[in-house]
Amino acid sequence: xxxxxxxxxxxxxxxxxxxxxVLAVLLVVYIFNFLDRxxxxxxxxxxxxxxxxxxxxxxxxxxxxxxxxxxxLGIPIxxxxxxxxxxxxxxxxxxxxxWSGMTALxxxxxxxxxxxxxxxxxxxxxxxxxxAAHSLIADLAPPEKRASALSIYALGIPIGTLLGMLIGGxxxxxxxxxxxxxxxxxxxxxxxxxxxxLLRDPRRxxxxxxxxxxxPPPRTLSNRExxxxxxxxxxxxxxxxxxxxxxxxxxGKATWTTIFFQRTHGLSPGDTxxxxxxxxxxxxxxxxxxGGWLADRFGKVNRRHVMTAPAIGFAVAVPLSIAAYCMTDWxxxxxxxxxxxxxxxxxxxxxxxxxxxxxxxxxxxMASALLLFSQNLIGLGLGPLFFGMLSDGIKPMAGEESxxxxxxxxxxxxxxxxxFFWRTSLRLNEELDRKGP
Numbered sequence: 001x002x003x004x005x006x007x008x009x010x011x012x013x014x015x016x017x018x019x020x021x022v023l024a025v026l027l028v029v030y031i032f033n034f035l036d037r038x039x040x041x042x043x044x045x046x047x048x049x050x051x052x053x054x055x056x057x058x059x060x061x062x063x064x065x066x067x068x069x070x071x072x073l074g075i076p077i078x079x080x081x082x083x084x085x086x087x088x089x090x091x092x093x094x095x096x097x098x099w100s101g102m103t104a105l106x107x108x109x110x111x112x113x114x115x116x117x118x119x120x121x122x123x124x125x126x127x128x129x130x131x132a133a134h135s136l137i138a139d140l141a142p143p144e145k146r147a148s149a150l151s152i153y154a155l156g157i158p159i160g161t162l163l164g165m166l167i168g169g170x171x172x173x174x175x176x177x178x179x180x181x182x183x184x185x186x187x188x189x190x191x192x193x194x195x196x197x198l199l200r201d202p203r204r205x206x207x208x209x210x211x212x213x214x215x216p217p218p219r220t221l222s223n224r225e226x227x228x229x230x231x232x233x234x235x236x237x238x239x240x241x242x243x244x245x246x247x248x249x250x251x252g253k254a255t256w257t258t259i260f261f262q263r264t265h266g267l268s269p270g271d272t273x274x275x276x277x278x279x280x281x282x283x284x285x286x287x288x289x290x291g292g293w294l295a296d297r298f299g300k301v302n303r304r305h306v307m308t309a310p311a312i313g314f315a316v317a318v319p320l321s322i323a324a325y326c327m328t329d330w331x332x333x334x335x336x337x338x339x340x341x342x343x344x345x346x347x348x349x350x351x352x353x354x355x356x357x358x359x360x361x362x363x364x365x366m367a368s369a370l371l372l373f374s375q376n377l378i379g380l381g382l383g384p385l386f387f388g389m390l391s392d393g394i395k396p397m398a399g400e401e402s403x404x405x406x407x408x409x410x411x412x413x414x415x416x417x418x419x420f421f422w423r424t425s426l427r428l429n430e431e432l433d434r435k436g437p
Contacts, residue, residue, distance in 0.1 A: 151348060
């Protein structure tokens with residue numbers, strides 16, 4: 001007796017991979033991504049003293065050197081990830097090897113130019129991670145759970161930043177900043193092998209089914225079609241503005257708040273990494289998880305509420321941040337910063353889940369890459385650099401307190417992302433998930 005057609009197709013295709021396993025592995029990868037990206041913040045002050053750098057050079061090293069290559073390479077890599085024939089797991093593993101190796105090389109730099117080139121290499125490698133990871137998660141997670149799933153992946157940001165500050169600070173105090181780069185870079189190369197062994201791209205199942213059914217592969221959108229698809233959504237354009245403003249503040253404040261605790265309050269890199277890394281990291285983890293849960297929970301009632309928590313969170317964080325930077329005791333400053341840190345972390349899951357729902361599946365990696373492009377070029381690239389230049393500019397008047405005054409201004413800018421998240425919410429009922437699951 002012949003096997004029924006449905007059963008034959010099932011026997012050809014491998015079982016879909018567990019979303020939990022995919023999220024767990026990709027979370028570890030993203031932790032390494034941000035550990036290697038953000039460790040330079042806690043090491044910035046000892047690097048400045050050792051190599052004799054200005055605050056503007058610190059801003060270049062921590063921001064634009066990484067962000068320029070990360071953002072501009074992210075779009076062509078995302079187009080490659082969107083191709084049905086691309087193995088996204090292999091792409092992520094290869095990217096992990098590159099950025100981990102370049103992080104280790106940062107520890108060998110003897111001058112500013114060498115360190116800048118190594119940081120550029122880190123940016124080149126990390127450009128291959130998130131667009132492909134977002135696309136993988138969106139393929140596996142149902143739309144009503146997508147914000148929570150992407151929020152779990154986004155935990156790599158606070159956890160990686162926490163570990164970067166904690167490990168980097170302790171290693172810098174004990175062995176110097178060069179050793180810190182090497183110690184955190186090398187394990188990522190080993191992790192790349194585990195990624196290949198544990199994960200598979202769910203497209204392989206689709207390819208097996210199509211082969212058994214003699215069906216043609218799905219058509220790849222051209223660059224023009226993908227951009228038209230993405231930028232044709234007004235909600236997505238507003239989301240670009242909101243996400244860019246949020247990242248500008250997040251990256252800028254992350255760099256200069258760690259320097260603020262060392263320069264103004266006199267903490268060592270190890271003490272700053274321990275106290276600010278742990279408590280700030282815990283607050284960011286809570287905020288990131290809460291943002292995804294709130295978006296899924298209240299987005300079911302009214303889709304505009306996917307963006308309600310980020311809009312309110314950024315607005316409420318403004319006075320709390322100003323109060324924290326006013327404190328003369330670093331313990332009070334740290335305690336007061338926990339709440340705005342959590343509130344400023346609410347946006348990641350809602351932001352990227354909306355981006356995935358506003359476009360066709362064939363353009364999802366490209367949508368993430370465009371969002372990451374604007375966030376990282378404007379946020380990571382210009383945030384630390386802008387605040388560093390501002391600090392140098394007012395230093396003749398403010399002296400060592402220049403960083404404190406820069407952070408006052410950064411806190412007030414929090415009203416800008418709050419406004420754009422609110423404007424985005426007004427479009428979501430009409431547009432979100434109109435392209436299907």
